[in-house]
Amino acid sequence: MREISMERVEQIRQDIYGTITSLTMTHEQKLTAMCNHADSLMEVLDLPEGLDELLNVPIEKKCICDLNEGHAPMRPRYIVPDYGKLMRDGCEFLKLDPPKDLQEALNALLIFYKHVPSVTNYPVFIGNLDQLIEPFLEGVDDETAFKAIRLFMMHIDRTIVDSFCHADIGPKPTRAGLLIMKAEAELEDATPNLTMRYDPEITSDEFALAGVDCALHSAKPSFANHKMFSSELGENYAIASCYNGLLIGGGSYTLCRLILNHIADRADSIEQFKKETLPYVLDIMARYMDARIKFMVEESNFFEYSFLVKEGFISKERFSAMYGLVGLAECVNTLFEKEGKEGRFGHNEEANQLGVEIMDIIEAFNNAHENPYCLGTGKRFLLHAQVGLAEDICTSPGTRIPIGEEPKELIDHLRVLEKFHKYFPSGTGDIFPIDITVHNNPEYVLDIVKGSFKEGIRYLSFYRGDSDVIRVTGYLVKRSEMEKLDRGEAVLQNTTGLGLGSAKYGKILERKVR
Amino acid sequence: MAVEALVNKIIPFSSVDGPGNRTAVFLQGCNFDCRYCHNPETIHLCVSCGLCVEKCPTGALSWTDEPEDLREVRHRDGEERERGRLRPGYVRYDAAKCVLCDACIGNCPHGSSPRITHMTAEAVMKQVRRQMPYIRGITVSGGECTRQRDFLVGLFTLARAEGLDCLLDSNGTLDFSKDPELLAVTDGVMLDIKAFDAADHRLVTGHDNAMVLQNARYLASLGKLPEIRTVIVPGLFDGEESVRRTAGFLAPYLKAGAIRYKLIRYRPMGVRAQYAAHPTPDLAFMERLKRMVCEMGFTAVIA
Numbered sequence: 001m002r003e004i005s006m007e008r009v010e011q012i013r014q015d016i017y018g019t020i021t022s023l024t025m026t027h028e029q030k031l032t033a034m035c036n037h038a039d040s041l042m043e044v045l046d047l048p049e050g051l052d053e054l055l056n057v058p059i060e061k062k063c064i065c066d067l068n069e070g071h072a073p074m075r076p077r078y079i080v081p082d083y084g085k086l087m088r089d090g091c092e093f094l095k096l097d098p099p100k101d102l103q104e105a106l107n108a109l110l111i112f113y114k115h116v117p118s119v120t121n122y123p124v125f126i127g128n129l130d131q132l133i134e135p136f137l138e139g140v141d142d143e144t145a146f147k148a149i150r151l152f153m154m155h156i157d158r159t160i161v162d163s164f165c166h167a168d169i170g171p172k173p174t175r176a177g178l179l180i181m182k183a184e185a186e187l188e189d190a191t192p193n194l195t196m197r198y199d200p201e202i203t204s205d206e207f208a209l210a211g212v213d214c215a216l217h218s219a220k221p222s223f224a225n226h227k228m229f230s231s232e233l234g235e236n237y238a239i240a241s242c243y244n245g246l247l248i249g250g251g252s253y254t255l256c257r258l259i260l261n262h263i264a265d266r267a268d269s270i271e272q273f274k275k276e277t278l279p280y281v282l283d284i285m286a287r288y289m290d291a292r293i294k295f296m297v298e299e300s301n302f303f304e305y306s307f308l309v310k311e312g313f314i315s316k317e318r319f320s321a322m323y324g325l326v327g328l329a330e331c332v333n334t335l336f337e338k339e340g341k342e343g344r345f346g347h348n349e350e351a352n353q354l355g356v357e358i359m360d361i362i363e364a365f366n367n368a369h370e371n372p373y374c375l376g377t378g379k380r381f382l383l384h385a386q387v388g389l390a391e392d393i394c395t396s397p398g399t400r401i402p403i404g405e406e407p408k409e410l411i412d413h414l415r416v417l418e419k420f421h422k423y424f425p426s427g428t429g430d431i432f433p434i435d436i437t438v439h440n441n442p443e444y445v446l447d448i449v450k451g452s453f454k455e456g457i458r459y460l461s462f463y464r465g466d467s468d469v470i471r472v473t474g475y476l477v478k479r480s481e482m483e484k485l486d487r488g489e490a491v492l493q494n495t496t497g498l499g500l501g502s503a504k505y506g507k508i509l510e511r512k513v514r
Numbered sequence: 515m516a517v518e519a520l521v522n523k524i525i526p527f528s529s530v531d532g533p534g535n536r537t538a539v540f541l542q543g544c545n546f547d548c549r550y551c552h553n554p555e556t557i558h559l560c561v562s563c564g565l566c567v568e569k570c571p572t573g574a575l576s577w578t579d580e581p582e583d584l585r586e587v588r589h590r591d592g593e594e595r596e597r598g599r600l601r602p603g604y605v606r607y608d609a610a611k612c613v614l615c616d617a618c619i620g621n622c623p624h625g626s627s628p629r630i631t632h633m634t635a636e637a638v639m640k641q642v643r644r645q646m647p648y649i650r651g652i653t654v655s656g657g658e659c660t661r662q663r664d665f666l667v668g669l670f671t672l673a674r675a676e677g678l679d680c681l682l683d684s685n686g687t688l689d690f691s692k693d694p695e696l697l698a699v700t701d702g703v704m705l706d707i708k709a710f711d712a713a714d715h716r717l718v719t720g721h722d723n724a725m726v727l728q729n730a731r732y733l734a735s736l737g738k739l740p741e742i743r744t745v746i747v748p749g750l751f752d753g754e755e756s757v758r759r760t761a762g763f764l765a766p767y768l769k770a771g772a773i774r775y776k777l778i779r780y781r782p783m784g785v786r787a788q789y790a791a792h793p794t795p796d797l798a799f800m801e802r803l804k805r806m807v808c809e810m811g812f813t814a815v816i817a
Binding site: 414438441445446447448514 | 526527529530533534535644645646647648649650815817
């Protein structure tokens with residue numbers, strides 16, 4: 001452990017005081033913040049040379065960002081338990097027998113969720129929910145099942161107060177899935193996030209259209225290209241947190257992100273960016289992630305003490321890490337401006353092509369970098385198009401076209417996505433607010449999903465243009481709750497604050513309605 | 515030479531021109547003159563009077579001497595308009611310079627638009643292909659698209675060969691029973707039934723509806739009538755009576771194929787000022803109409 005200065009200690013004391021006296025945080029939010037303050041006193045990681053000037057600088061210069069994971073990570077960022085095991089074997093540590101009926105199953109899940117840590121201290125994955133519940137619906141009538149599932153979903157929203165919590169349904173149509181969507185359409189809650197794993201050969205149109213209908217009420221589910229994800233991660237994968245493809249029974253140790261536009265600011269030319277500036281930062285970020293993972297696995301003792309590991313709900317063999325990036329659009333535009341070239345990302349073929357070349361460089365680097373503990377994915381990190389932070393300014397999530405610059409026609413927008421979604425097995429996604437007239441024609445949305453997945457698009461989200469629940473970047477918030485927070489009132493969900501930041505800086509309320 | 519159509523516009527993704535996602539092609543020219551027409555600039559053909567050239571703020575409209583730019587459509591009817599031309603020549607439209615401000619349409623004394631492109635079926639198909647595989651089909655609308663039926667046969671033949679479903683959006687004045695060639699390549703016709711009563715129909719459109727109803731029955735019996743539409747305009751005609759009689763007229767044919775009844779609320783947007791005084795029907799009334807036709811076996815939507 002390295003020493004830190006008294007000035008820094010004093011600054012953190014000030015921050016702690018600010019948290020204690022805050023008027024807009026709930027008690028739980030204060031506890032989480034206090035944890036982070038404590039962690040920020042630590043200096044235990046074996047950091048690569050050169051990291052400091054890329055990481056610990058004001059946001060407008062930052063090239064690498066560790067997304068507030070802290071200085072001494074005491075658990076993996078994202079944990080994806082094998083809930084199927086809970087259903088089969090119960091849990092010794094939590095004194096839960098294998099559930100025998102619907103009530104016992106839902107109760108076991110709700111108890112288990114309280115004990116799944118993550119970077120947010122709330123579970124970021126709560127199961128392939130319809131598959132978990134379906135066997136217990138045998139002999140239960142619709143009314144009884146619906147009431148139980150509706151209360152279960154409501155319980156999740158009110159107690160897991162962070163909408164990075166994610167449930168999956170599909171690809172096989174299930175009665176449980178239909179009931180979950182019916183409940184979610186009715187509740188219009190932000191949590192949990194929901195993804196339908198969709199494969200036109202497995203998922204029926206009826207099931208998928210129920211998903212579209214639900215999405216037009218509650219901004220969920222999103223649609224994940226099941227063929228694509230399962231070909232990369234195997235059948236036993238989950239969509240967790242925002243839209244992160246991870247292995248069930250494992251998760252992701254860490255997620256750091258490249259802020260590509262700020263890296264471009266350091267280069268004089270496209271050539272220099274590709275040959276020197278970018279590769280230099282790629283290497284430092286990879287070694288920073290290596291250092292974080294090494295501490296977590298070798299020193300933190302997480303894998304020694306956690307009941308999740310001891311009982312086999314997760315194992316090191318199923319873990320990976322996410323090598324993230326943001327700001328590809330602004331990176332390309334910056335480089336074009338530096339060379340006096342006309343055209344912008346998303347509109348100009350040459351600009352899009354530069355985006356592809358940059359992604360090819362990042363992918364080739366990642367394929368060559370070995371991390372000994374990413375055993376779930378062949379000792380490689382998984383690329384991730386990160387959805388941004390509330391404080392990001394002039395930096396678009398992942399490879400998205402900036403809001404306000406979307407191509408006039410949706411088809412031209414989709415043709416750009418086709419080039420970029422393939423790079424990101426651990427997640428990327430695009431979001432489209434949809435005009436209300438589509439209520440008469442949900443097949444319109446499904447046709448777009450079907451076409452997209454044929455063309456190599458990975459993940460799409462839709463919401464109604466005038467919906468209360470909206471998708472911010474990857475997670476969901478209620479407009480009405482943002483307005484409350486903006487008036488200075490405390491709100492239940494942690495993510496509402498992030499959404500408010502994105503509404504102010506990320507222009508998320510100004511997306512082009514399709 | 516391949517038949518060219520006068521294309522008003524092509525909407526790459528449409529959610530309101532039939533089931534699913536479709537590319538919608540709008541052709542210029544209509545033989546009806548509906549009072550509440552929401553796109554009155556699609557009714558008449560441009561006569562190159564040139565008044566709009568001066569009004570265009572971006573220079574998207576200009577004069578040309580090239581007659582190729584205004585080839586006559588072969589199947590428009592003989593009615594020729596007096597050409598009050600400012601000078602000899604033709605109006606040329608440059609889409610790249612256009613900002614869609616509608617100054618040309620607003621200043622057109624002929625109820626037309628100069629923003630028309632002459633396109634062959636293959637040229638339209640080329641634009642449709644850009645949307646594949648995101649669309650399930652195409653819909654040709656207007657104007658009244660059947661006035662350019664040779665083009666329709668050409669386009670639909672190409673589109674079906676590529677697995678696209680082909681729908682027409684028509685006012686029902688072409689006798690479909692006498693055009694098996696067109697019907698053979700058409701998956702369905704979405705038919706406007708502006709009013710059931712002949713006198714009401716004449717009031718709304720300026721034309722009789724005997725052929726419209728004959729077509730409705732004929733298409734319904736073949737299972738090629740996926741949708742009918744009626745615009746409900748309070749004060750212009752009895753919408754409830756018209757919808758009831760229309761539904762009763764077609765109900766016997768529902769066994770040949772489902773028919774969706776689209777009940778459209780009149781809105782004054784785009785309507786010519788002299789006809790724009792009608793109120794928009796309230797939703798409770800629309801819901802009542804919807805319940806009524808649903809009870810008669812139709813699926814119904816309010817738009």
